[in-house]
Amino acid sequence: MHTFIHGTGVIAPYLPGKDNPLPAPDSQPRLRCIEPDYKQLIDTRLLRRMSRVVRMGTAAALTSMKDACVEMPEAIITATAYGCTEDTETFLTKMIVQNEQMLTPTAFIQSTHNTIAGQIALMLKCHAYNNTFTHRAFSFEHALLDAMLLLQEGEISNVILGAVDEMQDTRFKILERFGLYKRAVQQGPWGDPAQRDSPGTIAGEGATFFVLSTSPPAASNICIKDVRTFFKPGDMQPNILAFLAEHHLKPSDIGLLLWGKNGDARYDGVYDETARGLFDTNPVFSFKRLCGEYPVATAYATWLAAFILQGREMPAGLLPAGLQAPGHVLIYNHFYNIHHSLILLSAC
Amino acid sequence: MEKPVWIGGVGMISAIGNSVPEALQAIEQGKSGIGPMRWLPSAHKDVFPVAEVKLSNGDLADYTGMPCGITRTALLGVAAATEAFKSIEHLLHPTFKTGLLSATTVGGMDKTTHFFKEFLKNQSGGRLRNVVYHECGSPTELVAEKLGIRDFITTISTACSSSANSIMMAARMIQHGMLDVAIAGGVDALSTFTLNGFNTLMILDKAYCRPFDNSRNGLNLGEGAAFLVLLSESALKTMGIEPLCRISGWHNATDAYHQTASSPDGIGSCIAMRGALEKARLQPEDIGYINVHGTGTVNNDQSEGTAMKQIFGEKMPRFSSSKSFTGHTLGASGGLEAVLSVLALKHGLIYPNLRFSTPIEGLGLVPETHFQTGVDIRHVLSNSFGFGGNCTSLLFSKN
Numbered sequence: 001m002h003t004f005i006h007g008t009g010v011i012a013p014y015l016p017g018k019d020n021p022l023p024a025p026d027s028q029p030r031l032r033c034i035e036p037d038y039k040q041l042i043d044t045r046l047l048r049r050m051s052r053v054v055r056m057g058t059a060a061a062l063t064s065m066k067d068a069c070v071e072m073p074e075a076i077i078t079a080t081a082y083g084c085t086e087d088t089e090t091f092l093t094k095m096i097v098q099n100e101q102m103l104t105p106t107a108f109i110q111s112t113h114n115t116i117a118g119q120i121a122l123m124l125k126c127h128a129y130n131n132t133f134t135h136r137a138f139s140f141e142h143a144l145l146d147a148m149l150l151l152q153e154g155e156i157s158n159v160i161l162g163a164v165d166e167m168q169d170t171r172f173k174i175l176e177r178f179g180l181y182k183r184a185v186q187q188g189p190w191g192d193p194a195q196r197d198s199p200g201t202i203a204g205e206g207a208t209f210f211v212l213s214t215s216p217p218a219a220s221n222i223c224i225k226d227v228r229t230f231f232k233p234g235d236m237q238p239n240i241l242a243f244l245a246e247h248h249l250k251p252s253d254i255g256l257l258l259w260g261k262n263g264d265a266r267y268d269g270v271y272d273e274t275a276r277g278l279f280d281t282n283p284v285f286s287f288k289r290l291c292g293e294y295p296v297a298t299a300y301a302t303w304l305a306a307f308i309l310q311g312r313e314m315p316a317g318l319l320p321a322g323l324q325a326p327g328h329v330l331i332y333n334h335f336y337n338i339h340h341s342l343i344l345l346s347a348c
Numbered sequence: 349m350e351k352p353v354w355i356g357g358v359g360m361i362s363a364i365g366n367s368v369p370e371a372l373q374a375i376e377q378g379k380s381g382i383g384p385m386r387w388l389p390s391a392h393k394d395v396f397p398v399a400e401v402k403l404s405n406g407d408l409a410d411y412t413g414m415p416c417g418i419t420r421t422a423l424l425g426v427a428a429a430t431e432a433f434k435s436i437e438h439l440l441h442p443t444f445k446t447g448l449l450s451a452t453t454v455g456g457m458d459k460t461t462h463f464f465k466e467f468l469k470n471q472s473g474g475r476l477r478n479v480v481y482h483e484c485g486s487p488t489e490l491v492a493e494k495l496g497i498r499d500f501i502t503t504i505s506t507a508c509s510s511s512a513n514s515i516m517m518a519a520r521m522i523q524h525g526m527l528d529v530a531i532a533g534g535v536d537a538l539s540t541f542t543l544n545g546f547n548t549l550m551i552l553d554k555a556y557c558r559p560f561d562n563s564r565n566g567l568n569l570g571e572g573a574a575f576l577v578l579l580s581e582s583a584l585k586t587m588g589i590e591p592l593c594r595i596s597g598w599h600n601a602t603d604a605y606h607q608t609a610s611s612p613d614g615i616g617s618c619i620a621m622r623g624a625l626e627k628a629r630l631q632p633e634d635i636g637y638i639n640v641h642g643t644g645t646v647n648n649d650q651s652e653g654t655a656m657k658q659i660f661g662e663k664m665p666r667f668s669s670s671k672s673f674t675g676h677t678l679g680a681s682g683g684l685e686a687v688l689s690v691l692a693l694k695h696g697l698i699y700p701n702l703r704f705s706t707p708i709e710g711l712g713l714v715p716e717t718h719f720q721t722g723v724d725i726r727h728v729l730s731n732s733f734g735f736g737g738n739c740t741s742l743l744f745s746k747n
Binding site: 076081082083088091092093095096097099100101103104105108109110111112113114115117118119121122124125126127128129130131132133134135136138139142146149152153173174177178229231232 | 390391392453460461464465467468471472476479480483484485486488489492498500501502503504505506507513517520521524540541544545547548549600601602603604605606607608615616619734735736737738
């Protein structure tokens with residue numbers, strides 16, 4: 001059974017369009033989302049109470065529903081590794097500074113990881129299935145798996161699936177101390193991460209939502225075929241071959257490999273070792289040059305794969321030369337060589 | 349006919365004991381785990397009673413064989429998951445696909461709070477080793493590595509229904525043939541973050557909580573962890589063990605009424621309970637016992653009780669809230685109560701709802717107040733409802 005994409009809603013550092021510049025870091029090694037005018041999408045009274053990550057998530061979810069012409073979802077599933085950091089920080093700070101006295105509930109209420117999924121349900125008065133996965137760089141993959149299983153179970157016909165993580169200043173500062181990000185940032189658009197040879201990456205963020213269904217939409221035949229996660233797998237080659245074989249595919253059938261190179265010289269070699277001998281001649285693109293590194297970046301990659309499979313226009317020279325209608329796109333990501341994942345999309 | 353999903357083992361740690369036998373003994377003796385705060389470093393130490401696990405981090409580290417500097421969330425998780433896993437570990441076949449599905453609301457927040465105090469003074473302050481386990485998935489991975497589970501590792505966070513959802517996901521993955529064995533449940537350690545959060549909502553009782561009593565005035569927070577071993581039919585046969593029971597139904601629904609409060613008519617809980625019955629192809633009168641969510645807040649018990657009356661009418665099954673023993677353990681509560689539901693079914697036990705005297709006005713529901721053994725129960729319903737309107741009911745049935 002295939003899982004078709006009926007609609008999408010994306011807030012990201014980059015969306016393809018002829019006037020949209022390629023994303024560039026500012027004074028810090030991070031790519032920031034280009035945010036829409038939320039007032040067009042969300043009631044201003046609600047908007048005032050929402051933190052940035054909740055705005056991003058609900059706006060992307062509502063956009064995906066409009067795109068799919070779905071008014072009431074039959075399930076809402078979200079993924080977030082970081083959760084609602086801004087409200088968590090607000091409450092934690094006041095709690096410490098005010099010695100646990102005179103606190104107000106709003107930030108606490110909106111600090112839980114299921115805030116976005118709950119908020120969407122509340123706005124729509126949707127009593128359906130509602131779940132949130134929060135397992136680091138498996139969060140989106142497992143939310144997608146849950147969505148695919150629900151659709152296979154056959155009791156519902158559509159699912160709203162989304163992944164949201166924001167890079168907020170405090171989190172950036174703390175993760176920077178762990179040595180995750182590059183020390184020096186060059187001006188101008190971030191080039192292909194695959195060509196960088198220093199430690200650290202560039203932080204990213206995004207909200208990516210999909211409306212999924214088992215029936216094909218009228219205008220498209222793009223489907224998500226499968227998703228798989230691997231915890232500290234060591235050699236990924238046998239896993240990739242077995243995964244493709246389950247779908248009667250060989251590495252040479254993959255028209256485009258979207259891999260998660262993030263420019264960190266300490267970890268990007270894992271991609272080269274894995275691809276060597278499997279994907280030597282396949283067109284390859286590093287999707288993180290468009291979205292930066294964050295735990296649910298594979299949701300953006302999934303959106304990008306669907307965009308390319310639909311044959312929609314990308315800026316000249318961005319994608320690998322000679323890329324034809326790819327047929328099958330494989331997303332291969334690893335997060336610090338701990339969390340590895342594969343997502344397969346096809347024109348069915 | 350749907351593929352059965354069996355329960356092959358259970359493990360729990362909470363304020364009423366560090367293992368399943370200790371918990372059952374405490375319940376039989378009517379000993380609640382709620383008491384004055386001892387380990388949680390809070391300004392409200394003398395104000396709010398809590399249900400702490402009666403071990404320091406050092407004791408927990410010794411008990412679990414883990415380093416004591418890690419988050420208490422992981423220490424509790426390892427304790428309960430190990431108890432569940434050790435009952436079947438030696439029977440695992442090398443071809444089995446084994447998963448760990450955990451749940452938590454605040455992950456390593458206990459350690460993050462220490463870090464953040466120093467970080468607020470100076471952004472280069474605070475030891476990174478105290479913030480490295482902050483993310484919800486992090487304690488799960490420490491548990492997975494301790495047990496040696498690699499095939500599937502995930503974490504769910506849907507507030508107070510978190511571990512009911514991880515158990516539901518595990519059951520579904522087994523039905524889909526994706527896993528043979530799943531260790532599923534959840535964990536939360538007490539944190540000043542959560543305590544203060546619930547205090548701002550004015551739903552913490554300064555006295556011991558009184559679920560389903562007319563005088564109820566809030567909940568007591570607790571901590572703990574609980575995991576169940578879920579097995580496929582073929583794994584059960586290969587292992588040749590007697591299952592405790594099977595998980596026969598589950599349903600996840602949303603109240604969609606308010607971010608933190610439940611609707612007066614309990615629409616979300618009503619859909620969850622009805623859905624679980626439907627999934628198990630059972631009628632309301634088949635249910636022998638309900639382990640209710642029963643937090644002891646004015647709002648929850650009114651809402652849940654109203655939903656129960658809509659479904660069960662005048663033929664209300666026996667029911668009680670084990671939160672009168674364990675406190676509300678948030679992300680662990682669905683797991684703890686699933687373990688207690690399994691044991692109720694297996695051993696014919698009914699747990700008392702402590703400190704009940706007067707039924708809620710207008711509802712008139714009377715929970716069980718005495719520990720009973722040898723009761724013939726065929727099916728047990730376990731409810732877990734949370735912030736964000738997340739409602740999940742699980743149903744366990746005799747073989």
